[in-house]
Amino acid sequence: xxxxxxxxxxxxxxxxxxxxxxxxxxxxxxxxxxxxxxxxxxxxxxxxxxxxxxxxxxxxxxxxxxxxxxxxxxxxxxxxxxxxxxxxxxxxxxxxxxxxxxxxxxxxxxxxxxxxxxxxxxxxxxxxxxxxxxxxxxxxxxxxxxxxxxxxxxxxxxxxxxxxxxxxxxxxxxxxxxxxxxxxxxxxxxxxxxxxxxxxxxxxxxxxxxxxxxxxxxxxxxxxxxxxxxxxxxxxxxxxxxxxxxxxxxxxxxxxxxxxxxxxxxxxxxxxxxxxxxxxxxxxxxxxxxxxxxxxxxxxxxxxxxxxxxxxxxxxxxxxxxxxxxxxxxxxxxxxxxxxxxxxxxxxxxxxxxxxxxxxxxxxxxxxxxxxxxxxxxxxxxxxxxxxxxxxxxxxxxxxxxxxxx
Amino acid sequence: xxxxxxxxxxxxxxxxxxxxxxxxxxxxxxxxxxxxxxxxxxxxxxxxxxxxxxxxxxxxxxxxxxxxxxxxxxxxxxxxxxxxxxxxxxxxxxxxxxxxxxxxxxxxxxxxxxxxxxxxxxxxxxxxxxxxxxxxxxxxxxxxxxxxxxxxxxxxxxxxxxxxxxxxxxxxxxxx
Numbered sequence: 052x053x054x055x056x057x058x059x060x061x062x063x064x065x066x067x068x069x070x071x072x073x074x075x076x077x078x079x080x081x082x083x084x085x086x087x088x089x090x091x092x093x094x095x096x097x098x099x100x101x102x103x104x105x106x107x108x109x110x111x112x113x114x115x116x117x118x119x120x121x122x123x124x125x126x127x128x129x130x131x132x133x134x135x136x137x138x139x140x141x142x143x144x145x146x147x148x149x150x151x152x153x154x155x156x157x158x159x160x161x162x163x164x165x166x167x168x169x170x171x172x173x174x175x176x177x178x179x180x181x182x183x184x185x186x187x188x189x190x191x192x193x194x195x196x197x198x199x200x201x202x203x204x205x206x207x208x209x210x211x212x213x214x215x216x217x218x219x220x221x222x223x224x225x226x227x228x229x230x231x232x233x234x235x236x237x238x239x240x241x242x243x244x245x246x247x248x249x250x251x252x253x254x255x256x257x258x259x260x261x262x263x264x265x266x267x268x269x270x271x272x273x274x275x276x277x278x279x280x281x282x283x284x285x286x287x288x289x290x291x292x293x294x295x296x297x298x299x300x301x302x303x304x305x306x307x308x309x310x311x312x313x314x315x316x317x318x319x320x321x322x323x324x325x326x327x328x329x330x331x332x333x334x335x336x337x338x339x340x341x342x343x344x345x346x347x348x349x350x351x352x353x354x355x356x357x358x359x360x361x362x363x364x365x366x367x368x369x370x371x372x373x374x375x376x377x378x379x380x381x382x383x384x385x386x387x388x389x390x391x392x393x394x395x396x397x398x399x400x401x402x403x404x405x406x407x408x409x410x411x412x413x414x415x416x417x418x419x420x421x422x423x424x425x426x427x428x429x430x431x432x433x434x435x436x437x438x439x440x441x442x443x444x445x446x447x448x449x450x451x452x453x454x455x456x457x
Numbered sequence: 458x459x460x461x462x463x464x465x466x467x468x469x470x471x472x473x474x475x476x477x478x479x480x481x482x483x484x485x486x487x488x489x490x491x492x493x494x495x496x497x498x499x500x501x502x503x504x505x506x507x508x509x510x511x512x513x514x515x516x517x518x519x520x521x522x523x524x525x526x527x528x529x530x531x532x533x534x535x536x537x538x539x540x541x542x543x544x545x546x547x548x549x550x551x552x553x554x555x556x557x558x559x560x561x562x563x564x565x566x567x568x569x570x571x572x573x574x575x576x577x578x579x580x581x582x583x584x585x586x587x588x589x590x591x592x593x594x595x596x597x598x599x600x601x602x603x604x605x606x607x608x609x610x611x612x613x614x615x616x617x618x619x620x621x622x623x624x625x626x627x628x629x630x631x632x633x
Binding site (some may be wrong): 058060062069076110111113 | 477480484485488489492493498501502505506509510513514515517518536539540542543571572575576583584585588590594595619622623625626629
């Protein structure tokens with residue numbers, strides 16, 4: 052009881068001894084309070100310190116909202132930059148191709164390149180004068196464009212590929228390549244595929260324009276098929292002189308709305324050189340066998356040499372044929388033109404709802420990628436910063452508590 | 458506890474911090490706490506100004522669900538005071554205010570003797586114990602608020618405070 056009374060007396064004495072601030076200090080502090088407590092320390096004048104103080108002053112909720120907003124802004128800006136670079140790269144890739152119209156939307160199929168290249172090796176080759184169909188395609192054009200009522204007409208004309216060296220108006224494809232390729236005599240096989248969208252009423256006219264473009268390019272129609280009707284279309288498998296491929300693609304692109312376009316190249320320099328060298332070796336062996344044959348005296352020896360000579364000549368003929376096909380593959384480019392009949396995707400014919408969905412998906416994909424990469428970078432950094440912040444807090448608290456024990 | 462303090466606590470419990478009211482109701486208490494802990498009126502003024510400046514900057518981070526506004530404010534003031542202690546590396550002696558000295562001479566002899574003894578006893582206390590006294594009797598915090606400020610429970614704060622009072626009682630035994 053007495054202890055409690057003593058405590059009360061001490062408490063009363065302590066209350067009386069309560070330190071009171073000076074009046075001048077109170078007035079000064081009130082002024083600071085009225086002014087929003089302006090900083091007295093010049094340390095906080097640097098922009099970085101100001102930013103740090105501003106962040107510290109934010110409530111956790113506002114800090115979260117501010118961080119999320121800043122993150123979204125960074126993602127949006129990065130997405131725009133990446134998408135712009137992507138578009139620029141696409142345009143650059145198109146511009147680097149032969150001179151054609153690139154103003155249409157391009158959807159390059161993924162697997163057409165190799166298939167076209169492989170098919171090019173199967174081009175039938177016939178002797179000169181055996182019903183060749185190089186250049187003038189007027190008759191074929193008329194035949195294909197005369198289809199009616201949903202019927203389908205197919206034409207597979209016999210063709211003759213001119214000899215590479217004998218053709219006066221054709222230049223090897225290698226002469227149209229880049230200077231570097233020309234210097235090292237690269238043998239490049241080229242192929243292209245173009246998809247057009249045509250109004251059903253324009254399908255016949257568009258087909259005729261395809262034939263006209265092939266004729267102008269001195270090209271070859273390997274195979275063509277045209278079907279009319281609502282879901283009709285046309286398909287043209289063509290051989291175009293590689294030197295005129297760019298002009299031909301430009302002509303095809305101008306026929307109607309381009310829905311897709313794809314071009315590919317295949318370097319066949321190695322097989323060409325290998326075959327050529329093998330042919331030279333074979334020819335040298337033939338010459339050697341002829342010399343042996345002239346010097347042979349025994350009948351059996353002559354028969355053996357003659358048999359070997361026959362085999363070598365047959366082999367040389369096969370190599371010459373193979374080499375000729377390789378040269379033809381570089382001289383001519385295989386082109387596939389497909390015309391799909393149907394209404395244009397929008398009134399303007401250039402960009403529509405489907406394209407909008409495609410572009411939106413593309414942009415969302417980029418945004419997701421940017422977010423993923425950003426998270427991959429930021430997450431460990433944020434964890435490190437969080438750990439550092441926690442460590443600093445613990446260290447500071449520990450030091451403050453130690454100050455009480457000093 | 459004054460009506461203003463009670464009103465401040467009520468308003469802080471409602472969520473939004475009325476910093477102006479908190480400042481008006483706590484200004485002298487913060488100073489008294491800092492002066493009691495540091496035993497240096499000049500340093501106490503600096504700590505008080507720094508505490509309110511920090512609290513003003515962080516006012517948006519106040520969360521009423523985590524405690525009263527006064528407990529939050531005195532947490533900030535405590536950090537500022539401990540920073541000052543840490544900076545100085547020593548405890549400054551309390552400078553006797555001329556007004557206090559006059560009061561001691563003009564008052565009741567027994568009470569004056571008790572205050573002198575208390576002043577000496579406070580100087581002999583450890584900083585942690587002196588802090589408890591300052592928070593309780595100079596700042597007027599409840600045991601729960603004291604526990605909140607120093608990072609312990611209300612009952613533990615009360616126990617520590619009681620032990621400190623016993624020390625003071627022993628030191629002032631002759632004047633009681």
